[in-house]
Amino acid sequence: xxxxxESVSPRHPDKLCDQISDAILDEALxxxxxxxxxxxxxxxxxxxxxxxxxxxxxQVDTEQIVRRFVGPDAGITVHIAEQSREIxxxxxxxxxxxxxxxxGYATTATPALMPLEVWLARDLNRRLxxxxxxxxxxxxxxxxxxxxxxxxxxQNSSSPALAGAVRDWxxxxxxxxxxxxxxxxxxxxxxxxxxxxxxxTGRKLAVDNYGPHIPVGGGAFSGKDASKVDRSAAYMARKLAVDxxxxxxxxxxxxxxxxxxxxxxxxxAEVVADGRKVPVRGxxxxxxxxxxxLDLRRPQFEQTAAYGHFGxxxxxxxxxxAAVVPN
Numbered sequence: 146x147x148x149x150x151e152s153v154s155p156r157h158p159d160k161l162c163d164q165i166s167d168a169i170l171d172e173a174l175x176x177x178x179x180x181x182x183x184x185x186x187x188x189x190x191x192x193x194x195x196x197x198x199x200x201x202x203x204q205v206d207t208e209q210i211v212r213r214f215v216g217p218d219a220g221i222t223v224h225i226a227e228q229s230r231e232i233x234x235x236x237x238x239x240x241x242x243x244x245x246x247x248x249g250y251a252t253t254a255t256p257a258l259m260p261l262e263v264w265l266a267r268d269l270n271r272r273l274x275x276x277x278x279x280x281x282x283x284x285x286x287x288x289x290x291x292x293x294x295x296x297x298x299x300q301n302s303s304s305p306a307l308a309g310a311v312r313d314w315x316x317x318x319x320x321x322x323x324x325x326x327x328x329x330x331x332x333x334x335x336x337x338x339x340x341x342x343x344x345x346t347g348r349k350l351a352v353d354n355y356g357p358h359i360p361v362g363g364g365a366f367s368g369k370d371a372s373k374v375d376r377s378a379a380y381m382a383r384k385l386a387v388d389x390x391x392x393x394x395x396x397x398x399x400x401x402x403x404x405x406x407x408x409x410x411x412x413x414a415e416v417v418a419d420g421r422k423v424p425v426r427g428x429x430x431x432x433x434x435x436x437x438x439l440d441l442r443r444p445q446f447e448q449t450a451a452y453g454h455f456g457x458x459x460x461x462x463x464x465x466x467a468a469v470v471p472n
Contacts, residue, residue: 176203
């Protein structure tokens, strides 16, 4: 069975936008843990535009935060309004900040309880980014658990050095005899990040979740406070997937949660463990309950925007950091 997943570095244009949106959210949460936010960032070719909604008690120097990621020369436009009264009315009563479907997943295939192809692509990306901290991508194809193809492309790397780093990484991995390795397949490149391409918050959904072989509910995470179930319920779905995986001794678990805007309780809550449907019991699945349980009112979100929101030792993973960040 062939399965493929990619990972992108923190300097990829879409990831820059995710990190900017979450850095703004984190700064607002430092002033007011009850911040309401839905921050969107688009950037590219010397310009960054930040828009969306934010209601909180305090002040945030948004331009200074953006410049931490893009430097002193970019043109920056900020246009952020308060949350609409209609949406706020539904959230004020404890309801969900939007409708949506969230999918959680866990598998025993890796120590991080993540799909193998995602785990490997992310691991290689981290390794290469340590040496070339620039825009870059990795992609891994596995065939019945063995690596059958590797793609690595990193800005400002030399192809021979990059190839050597990839082969060093492969030494202790399960690899097919005829493994295909593509190193900077379009040639070496010097222009990356916002200089080469545009980025947008929330555009790397598969990278942020569990890769392309696991369903995605559709909502992005970055820039959103916990009243947005796109984020908080997705984290809770992962928590449930991990919990039920362990409780039932399953090989893999899927969790589905769905909400209606302004309504606290989910309209759908279900676990599927090794193909068997199991009801969800003993958890408060309201937005407020999830927020308290997972401690989502404190600043912590910029770090989630770099290498995926699951399998990186966050509270909703229930794994110690050392177990999920490979050496």
